[in-house]
Every structure is written in C-alpha cells, then in structure tokens.
Amino acid sequence: MKIRSVELTPLDLFAVKLHVSPPTIMLALLLFNAGLSARTADIKNLLGRPALLASGLAANILVPLTFIAAISGTLLFWHNPQEVQQILVGLALIASMPIAGASTAWSQNANGNLALSLSLVLLTTLLSPILTPLVLHGVGYVTVGDYS
Incomplete structure (x- = not known):
C-alpha cells in the first residue's frame, strides 16, 4: 500500500x-x-536584521543558477547534446523549487538558526509563484532548442 x-x-x-x-x-x-x-528572541533578532534574510534568499536563487551555468559550460563536450539539455532542465526544475520544509528539522538537529530556517522556508514558499518562472527563464539562456 x-x-x-x-x-x-x-x-x-x-x-x-x-x-x-x-x-x-x-x-x-x-x-x-x-x-x-523557535525562540522568540531569535525571531525578533532576525526581524531586526533583514539583510541576513535577504542574503539567504539571494543565495537560494543565485547559487543553483551559478552551478547550472558552470555545469552547462562543463558539459559542452558531452557525447550526447540532447542529454545535456535534459540534465540542465532537470537541474532548473530542482533549482526553481522553494526550500524544503524538512530543512527545519535538519537545522534543529544541527543546533542551527531555526528562526532563519523557518523564515527562509516561509519566504521562498510565498515567493515561489514569482521566483519559479524567473529561475526557469534564467536557465533558458543556457539551454538550446526546445529546452530553452
């Protein structure tokens, strides 16, 4: 079942x-x-430091896009160009998703900043209707043909 x-x-x-x-x-x-x-003091501290939240959001967007751009250059000499495009589209789909809700459990187990983890999950989920098309459009610049 x-x-x-x-x-x-x-x-x-x-x-x-x-x-x-x-x-x-x-x-x-x-x-x-x-x-x-989550401790209320950590949440208040995070609200007083919006640059920390903005940098986490920017890293969530820019790091996967940079990786995809680098991997597209690395795979230029791959034996099957269609396979490269399929890999890039798969990576784009993964990169466009919001931060997983389970990341809070990982953050909690590692004694990380739980307030930051919760805030990033909430923020990326709320912004996903805007960010998902933007990320997919951005990856369209490194793909060709029907994949872009």
Missing part, C-alpha cells in the same frame, strides 16, 4: 475540496514542531 494514495478525509473548506494525506499531515506536524521550538 502506498502512503501517498491514502486519503484520510476530504475536507470542504470555502468551496474548495482539500485532500488530506499522511505525508501532508507529517509535514504540517514537522513545521508546527519547528515553529514551537
């Missing part, structure tokens, strides 16, 4: 039917636990 196909109950909320599955509940509990574990 696949856990993704299990549906606990359909919920009707504001004329929208929501399907609640175990992975959704586990992610919600993970983020809820991280939110309860």
Whole structure:
C-alpha cells in the first residue's frame, strides 16, 4: 500500500475540496514542531536584521543558477547534446523549487538558526509563484532548442 494514495478525509473548506494525506499531515506536524521550538528572541533578532534574510534568499536563487551555468559550460563536450539539455532542465526544475520544509528539522538537529530556517522556508514558499518562472527563464539562456 502506498502512503501517498491514502486519503484520510476530504475536507470542504470555502468551496474548495482539500485532500488530506499522511505525508501532508507529517509535514504540517514537522513545521508546527519547528515553529514551537523557535525562540522568540531569535525571531525578533532576525526581524531586526533583514539583510541576513535577504542574503539567504539571494543565495537560494543565485547559487543553483551559478552551478547550472558552470555545469552547462562543463558539459559542452558531452557525447550526447540532447542529454545535456535534459540534465540542465532537470537541474532548473530542482533549482526553481522553494526550500524544503524538512530543512527545519535538519537545522534543529544541527543546533542551527531555526528562526532563519523557518523564515527562509516561509519566504521562498510565498515567493515561489514569482521566483519559479524567473529561475526557469534564467536557465533558458543556457539551454538550446526546445529546452530553452
């Protein structure tokens, strides 16, 4: 039995039917636990230093784009050019996704800055309708043909 196909109950909320599955509940509990574990002093400190949050957001966008540009130059002499384009599109898809909610658990286990991790998850998720097309468009400059 696949856990993704299990549906606990359909919920009707504001004329929208929501399907609640175990992975959704586990992610919600993970983020809820991280939110309860974040110290208010760390959150206040983070709000007083927006440059830290902006640099984390910029790194989340620019580091994968720089990697994709570097790998596209490295793979110029690959034996199958179509395969290179497929790899670049796959990397672009991964780079355009928001920060994973599970990163809060990794941050918590490593005694990292949990407030920063939660803020970056929230910010990248909220900005994903804008950032996803921008990242995919940016990668379009290093791909050719139908892949760009």
